[in-house]
Amino acid sequence: MLFKVEMKVNIPHDIDADVINEIKAREKAYAQDLQRQGKWRHLWRVAGSYANVSIFDVADNAELQDLISNLPLFPYMDITVAPLCRHPSSIHEDDR
């Protein structure tokens, strides 16, 4: 199942720099591992903002919830999710 996931990152201004840099490093490793597994299909920066638009390819809602809630930056993000289905005009046979 495909989902569009929008993540807006809100880092508190008073957080310790070393703490947040360590969280960001874990976030990067986690995101890259999921991309290698094919579960995090697309990861795009939203130009001009500390936010991303992502496409996840997961078995079901429960797997998406599990992956998202384990993001190291999860406590610092506003996240919106939208389920996707194949567009009838799409030429990409694997988009389902």
Ligand SMILES: O=C(O)CC1=CCC(=O)O1
């Ligand atoms: O910087 C972001 O948009 C948050 C994030 C998600 C995956 C990652 O590596 O950073």
